[in-house]
Amino acid sequence: MNAKKYDHLATGVIYTLVVAVILILVAILGYILFNGVPDISWHFLTSAAQSFSAGGGIRDQLFNSLYLLVLTIIVSLPIGLGAGIYLSEYAKDNWFTDLIRTSVEVLSSLPSVVVGLFGYLLFVIKLNLGFSILSGAIALTFFNLPLLTRNIEESLRSVPDLQREAGMSLGLSNWKTTTKIVLPAALPGILTGLILSAGRIFGEAAALIYTAGQSAPTVDYTNWNIFSSTSFLNPMRPAETLAVHIWKVNTESVTPDAHLISSASSAVLIIVILIFNLGARFLGNQLYKKITATK
Amino acid sequence: MKEYNLNESFITKIAEEKALTTKDLQVYYGNNHAIFDANLEFPRFEITALIGASGCGKSTFLRCLNRMNDKRARVDGEIMYRNLDINSPKINVYEVRKHIGMVFQRPNPFAKSIRENITFALKNAGITKKEILEQRLEQSLKDAALWDEVKDDLDKSALALSGGQQQRLCIARSIAMHPDILLLDEPASALDPISTSKIEETLETLKKNYTIIIVTHNLQQASRISDYTAFLHLGHIIEYNTTANVFTKPKMQATEDYVSGNFG
Numbered sequence: 300m301n302a303k304k305y306d307h308l309a310t311g312v313i314y315t316l317v318v319a320v321i322l323i324l325v326a327i328l329g330y331i332l333f334n335g336v337p338d339i340s341w342h343f344l345t346s347a348a349q350s351f352s353a354g355g356g357i358r359d360q361l362f363n364s365l366y367l368l369v370l371t372i373i374v375s376l377p378i379g380l381g382a383g384i385y386l387s388e389y390a391k392d393n394w395f396t397d398l399i400r401t402s403v404e405v406l407s408s409l410p411s412v413v414v415g416l417f418g419y420l421l422f423v424i425k426l427n428l429g430f431s432i433l434s435g436a437i438a439l440t441f442f443n444l445p446l447l448t449r450n451i452e453e454s455l456r457s458v459p460d461l462q463r464e465a466g467m468s469l470g471l472s473n474w475k476t477t478t479k480i481v482l483p484a485a486l487p488g489i490l491t492g493l494i495l496s497a498g499r500i501f502g503e504a505a506a507l508i509y510t511a512g513q514s515a516p517t518v519d520y521t522n523w524n525i526f527s528s529t530s531f532l533n534p535m536r537p538a539e540t541l542a543v544h545i546w547k548v549n550t551e552s553v554t555p556d557a558h559l560i561s562s563a564s565s566a567v568l569i570i571v572i573l574i575f576n577l578g579a580r581f582l583g584n585q586l587y588k589k590i591t592a593t594k
Numbered sequence: 595m596k597e598y599n600l601n602e603s604f605i606t607k608i609a610e611e612k613a614l615t616t617k618d619l620q621v622y623y624g625n626n627h628a629i630f631d632a633n634l635e636f637p638r639f640e641i642t643a644l645i646g647a648s649g650c651g652k653s654t655f656l657r658c659l660n661r662m663n664d665k666r667a668r669v670d671g672e673i674m675y676r677n678l679d680i681n682s683p684k685i686n687v688y689e690v691r692k693h694i695g696m697v698f699q700r701p702n703p704f705a706k707s708i709r710e711n712i713t714f715a716l717k718n719a720g721i722t723k724k725e726i727l728e729q730r731l732e733q734s735l736k737d738a739a740l741w742d743e744v745k746d747d748l749d750k751s752a753l754a755l756s757g758g759q760q761q762r763l764c765i766a767r768s769i770a771m772h773p774d775i776l777l778l779d780e781p782a783s784a785l786d787p788i789s790t791s792k793i794e795e796t797l798e799t800l801k802k803n804y805t806i807i808i809v810t811h812n813l814q815q816a817s818r819i820s821d822y823t824a825f826l827h828l829g830h831i832i833e834y835n836t837t838a839n840v841f842t843k844p845k846m847q848a849t850e851d852y853v854s855g856n857f858g
């Protein structure tokens with residue numbers, strides 16, 4: 300009799316909370332998109348930023364963000380995979396494994412500005428890499444690796460033990476079972492996690508201000524020689540990303556249309572991340588269907 | 595629960611050719627002694643059933659036979675297979691498992707196509723000729739009485755099959771490796787009666803070419819399909835004899851109580 304009342308009450312409270320969360324999210328997203336989308340144009344996306352006059356674009360910043368993202372994933376995916384496979388398939392339950400897990404957890408809750416300053420001291424200054432895409436990519440790897448490792452470990456763990464036993468009972472080695480049976484079954488989850496982390500990387504600013512730098516030197520998009528200092532692919536050049544650009548435009552820009560650039564850039568950022576998120580879902584589902592061939 | 599003298603047992607010796615023999619097998623999970631002094635001889639090309647109450651150690655014992663307890667439990671004693679102690683640490687366990695296959699309680703096909711489920715382990719074992727793979731695929735599926743149902747869908751996912759079909763696929767997957775011995779741990783316990791009887795029929799045919807050791811908690815099933823039966827109680831093998839004898843003329847009180855349903 301009372302149980303039913305409580306149930307109603309609890310359901311009501313939960314619904315209210317959910318609606319509140321959704322409203323807040325929709326309000327923020329709506330505000331950013333509403334303010335920014337009208338100012339996005341082809342010209343805006345494909346022209347260089349201006350320091351003093353109006354009409355600048357975000358071409359270089361957008362490219363830098365994407366390039367940094369690709370480099371970061373190239374660096375962090377193999378490490379994350381290795382660590383995730385070790386933790387899920389090979390690590391024994393002992394204090395050492397616990398220590399690794401705890402470290403990963405601590406690292407994942409490190410504020411990104413701390414990661415950025417650490418990267419500044421170690422890579423930019425000590426290792427003499429300067430403000431560069433490489434320094435930025437390494438800092439982002441530190442920032443990304445804990446969650447990526449966790450995600451890969453969890454995805455592998457969610458594959459039932461029965462699958463491993465099936466592999467073992469057919470005379471497959473541990474490694475074969477892991478790479479050919481467990482890993483493919485975990486792939487949709489890993490992919491989803493990877494793309495979601497790509498969104499986090501894409502939107503990250505604090506870790507990059509002191510590592511990848513705040514300037515976007517003019518680069519030549521036809522120069523494919525990555526060792527050339529004017530090449531767009533040169534990893535040793537400083538590279539202001541979109542998120543950093545937004546921060547900078549809002550704090551120290553003197554262009555007359557700073558407000559417009561900031562809103563439009565924010566909208567672009569949000570849209571790219573939304574595409575990542577929806578893409579993650581879609582690809583994850585497709586891959587799952589393909590692997591399991593269930594329709 | 596009734597108390598029985600666990601040190602009394604009746605273990606028959608096998609006159610015919612033996613596929614596998616355990617000598618003083620002990621299993622420990624940490625400090626928990628799970629199997630005591632198991633001395634059993636398994637006849638070749640026959641079906642042997644392992645019966646006993648839940649938790650008595652049937653799975654534990656069965657998993658020793660192809661080293662699936664490695665890393666999980668300590669197994670002492672000998673398991674003789676073709677004059678080789680396969681419980682020895684020197685043995686290549688991957689090779690053992692190619693000769694002694696296992697089918698589990700819950701169907702566990704790989705998240706791959708039906709074809710790949712069968713051929714994957716074969717390729718891994720070095721069989722790459724297409725004709726041989728195709729021939730093994732067809733033969734194993736026929737032996738497992740699944741061919742007619744799936745022959746047009748070989749590239750569809752194994753996960754789209756029904757539970758009973760999945761389990762027969764798992765049997766096919768094991769026998770495609772051409773093992774000598776097939777271990778089955780309650781292979782039908784998660785299945786409906788029709789699937790169960792299909793699996794039983796399959797096993798009856800398979801026994802022409804394979805030695806089969808099957809754990810079952812279903813006494814009718816044990817008496818229907820097996821030639822020999824071992825009864826386990828609290829980690830001890832209490833009685834081992836021809837199935838007819840175990841069910842109609844049990845030598846031990848515990849066995850008699852168990853098969854007549856007066857147990858516990």
Ligand SMILES: Nc1ncnc2c1ncn2[C@@H]1O[C@H](COP(=O)(O)OP(=O)(O)O)[C@@H](O)[C@H]1O
Pocket residue numbers: 623626628646647648649650651652653654655666
């Ligand atoms: N992985 C394990 N770790 C620890 N103890 C186990 C494990 N598996 C089984 N046991 C114990 O061993 C005994 C026998 O279990 P099991 O072989 O699964 O019995 P059955 O298959 O006859 O039901 C039980 O007491 C069980 O608790």
Ligand SMILES: [Mg+2]
Pocket residue numbers: 652653654779
């Ligand atoms: Mg069991």
